[in-house]
Amino acid sequence: MVPFVLNNxxxxxxxxxxxxxxRKQLNLTxxxxxxxxxxxxxxxxxxxxGGDVRFSTLTTVISFLGLxxxxxEQSKKLLEGQEETGDGDWY
Known part of the structure; x- marks a missing residue:
């Protein structure tokens, strides 16, 4: 799989x-x-x-293309609760 780093x-x-x-690299239509x-x-x-699609659609296509x-690391810390995300209020 080809990694694509998710960042800000x-x-x-x-x-x-x-x-x-x-897709074009793989010669797919x-x-x-x-x-x-x-x-x-x-x-x-x-x-x-760049349109907004369902996350499941995105992951299906990414997986199919071998991505x-x-x-x-910053995102991992957020998921693990090791980094502050702001003032703590959710709206």
Whole structure:
């Protein structure tokens, strides 16, 4: 699997570009991905353009393309409760 580090600079648009580049690198069409994953061509286009899609859709496509999302050390600390996330209020 090819790692793709998830960090603060990551945006949906950047992630979409990475997914599109990887798809083209593998010489796959949107139809190829649709036929295997069941994710519609319309949704795949939306994903590649940086649109908001379901997390399960994102992870399915990433996995199919041999990519993975990695959390940074800072993110891992947040998940483990070792770093302050702000004032503690949730709204």
């Amino acid at each position: 600079a990551l945006t949906l648009e950047k992630l979409g570009k990475v997914i599109r580049q990887r 949107l139809e190829d991905i649709e036929s295997v994953t069941g994710i519609s061509r319309k949704t795949l286009i939306k994903l590649e353009k 993975r999302l990695d959390l940074t």
